Amino acid sequence: MTESVTEFEPPTPPAVPATGRWQPLPRRGAVLYAGSAAVSVALPGTVAAAMIGPVLLDVPRWLPAAAAAVLGVLLGGSIGLLRHRRIGWRLDDDGFATRRGGLWRMETLVPVSRVQHLDLERGPLERRLGLATLVVHTAGTRMAAVRLPLLALEDAEVLRDRLARQVEAGDAL
Numbered sequence: 001m002t003e004s005v006t007e008f009e010p011p012t013p014p015a016v017p018a019t020g021r022w023q024p025l026p027r028r029g030a031v032l033y034a035g036s037a038a039v040s041v042a043l044p045g046t047v048a049a050a051m052i053g054p055v056l057l058d059v060p061r062w063l064p065a066a067a068a069a070v071l072g073v074l075l076g077g078s079i080g081l082l083r084h085r086r087i088g089w090r091l092d093d094d095g096f097a098t099r100r101g102g103l104w105r106m107e108t109l110v111p112v113s114r115v116q117h118l119d120l121e122r123g124p125l126e127r128r129l130g131l132a133t134l135v136v137h138t139a140g141t142r143m144a145a146v147r148l149p150l151l152a153l154e155d156a157e158v159l160r161d162r163l164a165r166q167v168e169a170g171d172a173l
Contacts, residue, residue: 022088022099028129029150030084037080042072089148089159096136096163098148110146114138115167118160122153132156136163 045068053064082102090097095111119135126132133149134156151159 020090020092022090023155025084025087025089025150026131026152026155028152029131030081032125032129032131032150033084034077034080037083038073038076041076041079042069045069045072084150087148087150089151091159091162093166095166096146096159098146108146110136110138112163112166112170114140115163118164120156120160126150130154134159 046065049068050061050065053059053068054061057064083100086100086102088099090099093112095109095113095115097107097109099105099107116137116139118137121133121135122131130153131150132153133147134151136146136148138144138146148156
């Protein structure tokens with residue numbers, strides 16, 4: 001009788017997609033971004049329209065409030081979707097970078113040597129959509145942490161693990 005021996009190979013972690021190039025956030029996070037922006041625009045606009053509209057237009061209070069709420073949700077949601085599309089991240093040998101904005105673009109690079117520790121945060125809506133926020137805590141900077149919200153959970157875990165390995169490799173030198 002011949003016995004076949006199979007060697008156990010540990011599962012390989014999923015690779016971070018195309019590191020070194022700017023990566024967009026997953027589309028499923030756009031819903032949360034758009035909803036947040038819609039509420040932020042619609043709520044103050046609705047209150048202002050309910051207070052000022054009846055004085056200027058001599059109409060019932062609910063009419064300008066309802067119009068402002070609808071316009072605020074549409075405008076805020078559109079702004080939120082546009083802002084979500086303008087956020088990206090990159091991981092390479094130099095470190096972790098984020099990029100935000102269209103007209104006023106802000107890029108932040110966290111060199112591997114400055115990383116103190118890494119966190120993943122997940123609120124109830126993020127958990128429901130399979131998303132996470134990666135928090136990179138840094139040393140000796142004006143901003144103590146760099147946050148990248150609404151990453152796919154798998155990407156966030158792989159980014160955290162890969163960045164942690166880069167930090168450990170840098171400490172070993």
